[in-house]
Amino acid sequence: MKSAALDYDLPPRLIAQTPAERRDESRLLVFDRATGAIRHRRFAELADELAGELVVVNDTRVVPARLHLTRASGGKAEVLLLERLPDDAPAGPDGAAATTLWEALARPSSRLRPGERLGPVELVESLGEGRWRVRLDATPGAVHGEAPLPPYITTPLGDPARYQTVYAREEGSAAAPTAGLHFTQELLARLDVERVTLHVGLDTFRPLAVDDLAEHHIHGERYEVLPEAWERIRAAERVLAVGTTTVRTLETVAAAGAPLAGRTELFITPGHVFRRVDMLLTNFHLPRSTLLALVMAFAGEEQTRELYRLAVAEEYRFYSFGDAMLIR
Numbered sequence: 001m002k003s004a005a006l007d008y009d010l011p012p013r014l015i016a017q018t019p020a021e022r023r024d025e026s027r028l029l030v031f032d033r034a035t036g037a038i039r040h041r042r043f044a045e046l047a048d049e050l051a052g053e054l055v056v057v058n059d060t061r062v063v064p065a066r067l068h069l070t071r072a073s074g075g076k077a078e079v080l081l082l083e084r085l086p087d088d089a090p091a092g093p094d095g096a097a098a099t100t101l102w103e104a105l106a107r108p109s110s111r112l113r114p115g116e117r118l119g120p121v122e123l124v125e126s127l128g129e130g131r132w133r134v135r136l137d138a139t140p141g142a143v144h145g146e147a148p149l150p151p152y153i154t155t156p157l158g159d160p161a162r163y164q165t166v167y168a169r170e171e172g173s174a175a176a177p178t179a180g181l182h183f184t185q186e187l188l189a190r191l192d193v194e195r196v197t198l199h200v201g202l203d204t205f206r207p208l209a210v211d212d213l214a215e216h217h218i219h220g221e222r223y224e225v226l227p228e229a230w231e232r233i234r235a236a237e238r239v240l241a242v243g244t245t246t247v248r249t250l251e252t253v254a255a256a257g258a259p260l261a262g263r264t265e266l267f268i269t270p271g272h273v274f275r276r277v278d279m280l281l282t283n284f285h286l287p288r289s290t291l292l293a294l295v296m297a298f299a300g301e302e303q304t305r306e307l308y309r310l311a312v313a314e315e316y317r318f319y320s321f322g323d324a325m326l327i328r
Helices: 043-049 178-182 227-235 244-254 290-299 301-313
Strands: 027-031 038-042 054-058 060-062 066-070 076-084 099-107 121-128 131-137 170-173 192-198 221-224 239-242 261-264 279-283 324-327
Touching: 027 043, 027 301, 038 043, 043 324, 054 227, 054 244, 076 131, 099 121, 178 279, 192 227, 192 244, 221 244, 239 244, 244 261, 244 279, 244 290, 279 290, 290 301, 290 324
Parallel strands: 027 324, 054 192, 054 239, 060 170, 239 279
Antiparallel strands: 027 038, 066 076, 076 099, 099 131, 121 131, 192 221, 221 261, 279 324
């Protein structure tokens, strides 16, 4: 598949800059693969579209990982923490780690040097493409980060909690699993819900930089599914996966011999045979993204293009704070 097949035209005014006033007030485009029927609903009506499916969510929590820092020269720098790494640094006198090791994005990367100190951050090693291994002062209160909103959102976020799902629990993501942002506790109470965890890296959301999807490599992301959760998921008659990160977790574990915890580099493209996902709930994604390729794999390439053309014509709101689509 060529990455050009993932292009589409989107008026900039349809990129949602702020979340809906109430999470479940967002719109929901429903597509039935069996009949081709399309319905326009509100997200609060999701339960009316289901018939006892097990709803599986990703309970990862976004780290307040964007750090605005100052170099010794007085120049500005920014570090975006991506993933905590294994570390053998000695613990402090209270038994807690005095520092933690992270993979991060840092800029202006070309001007930075290993060993340089940026306030609570020490640059350890350049990994290329703006990525660094960094050591972070773990002293309580030493770091004051902010939610790492995507670059296409230029309006300040008044309430950082709106970039977390209401069921977020396991801290570790560099970006939110955005399909879950629409849920309220009241709506969840009407559903049969199970949890998995996949800590989202920025590569999930980055546009493809290759012409042929076969040449694209996804950096591994950590996932975990508790044994009792997998037993419920495995035994369920039908499963609704909330978001592409949940799909990747379920399809990774459903593969023969796959462990319930580890790292996944699964890149789902058209032709993938889905083993444990029967329905998909997802937001509208960027052109030339791995996420859009996954949606095409589930709904069909031409069907997805038609759905996106319809969403644009009907002025649905796109991307992280935008509306959602249910593919049955």
